[in-house]
Amino acid sequence: MTTRPSDVAADTGSDSERARRQGGLSFDRVAREYDRRRPGYPSELVAHACATAGLEAGDRVLEIGCGTGQLTCALVERGLRVTAIEPGANLIALADERCRGAGEVTFVHARFEDAPLPAMPVAAVFAAASFHWVDPEVSWSRTAAALAPGGTLALLGYCDVVEERSQQDQAALQAALARCTPASAAAWPPQREFDAIRAGVAQRRGNVSEAWSWIGGHDLARADAAALFTDVELTAVPTLQEHSAAELNALVSTLSFYQQLAPERQEALCAEHVALEGALGRPIRSSIAMLLVTARRG
Numbered sequence: 001m002t003t004r005p006s007d008v009a010a011d012t013g014s015d016s017e018r019a020r021r022q023g024g025l026s027f028d029r030v031a032r033e034y035d036r037r038r039p040g041y042p043s044e045l046v047a048h049a050c051a052t053a054g055l056e057a058g059d060r061v062l063e064i065g066c067g068t069g070q071l072t073c074a075l076v077e078r079g080l081r082v083t084a085i086e087p088g089a090n091l092i093a094l095a096d097e098r099c100r101g102a103g104e105v106t107f108v109h110a111r112f113e114d115a116p117l118p119a120m121p122v123a124a125v126f127a128a129a130s131f132h133w134v135d136p137e138v139s140w141s142r143t144a145a146a147l148a149p150g151g152t153l154a155l156l157g158y159c160d161v162v163e164e165r166s167q168q169d170q171a172a173l174q175a176a177l178a179r180c181t182p183a184s185a186a187a188w189p190p191q192r193e194f195d196a197i198r199a200g201v202a203q204r205r206g207n208v209s210e211a212w213s214w215i216g217g218h219d220l221a222r223a224d225a226a227a228l229f230t231d232v233e234l235t236a237v238p239t240l241q242e243h244s245a246a247e248l249n250a251l252v253s254t255l256s257f258y259q260q261l262a263p264e265r266q267e268a269l270c271a272e273h274v275a276l277e278g279a280l281g282r283p284i285r286s287s288i289a290m291l292l293v294t295a296r297r298g
Helices: 015-037 043-053 070-076 089-099 136-146 164-180 182-187 194-203 208-216 245-252 263-280
Strands: 060-064 081-086 105-109 122-128 147-160 229-243 284-297
Touching: 015 089, 015 245, 043 070, 043 122, 043 147, 043 229, 043 284, 060 070, 070 081, 070 089, 070 122, 081 089, 089 105, 122 136, 136 147, 136 208, 147 208, 164 182, 164 263, 164 284, 194 208, 194 229, 194 284, 208 229, 208 284, 229 245, 245 263, 263 284
Parallel strands: 060 081, 060 122, 081 105, 122 147
Antiparallel strands: 147 284, 229 284
């Protein structure tokens, strides 16, 4: 079932908020390719999130920015009753298709900022690679309002990791990005060693918004989030990826920064990847950490 409150509210607000909203909707234009190319989340992270929240079959949960329903379906298959919010019409259609017959799920076609919250508080709120697209002036407080006392916020995502087996390739990729689009390279999230990621989150356990903002290099930290959420924990799974240039270009084409580039810059970046694969004589390697950050509603 899909509901459409005001069929996605009008695009109003500050320039930064407008840019955030437009960036979040960019994936809807490439929904099927997004679904094919974006990495899924390890089942152990989903299981750990559910265990941390103490979820049982029949519990109600909320998902912010469900995309094409990768996480949604995993939650529904666990017997959870899911309300999934998504502003992209094409994305939500794919999510509905994927989850059809799997269990109880209600899709809400709206931005989280505009969507009505569930009538009853939920046991957990999930967001997979989506929370940074929500206005941080309301994201933390609205999430807390949706949760029952003691309920769990589960944020999933991934970030680049610096490690020996892929360091040469990742440095070459970053250099190629800087040649083709210096502004995108300058804005790219910081790349850190795995232990540094763990240590950085540990230092910011007092405020989940600071921890999540630091991981992704986004401006999401808000002081009031410290009083809303406690017990911040990180679980991370290191993953080595290998892509042909064609596969990498298909993946990059689903990223918001790429869709904002002029066609000649897009072509130049893709050509750089082809040249890099030729120079290496093998697939291009990159290391990421699949991440789960959980926090408990105070």
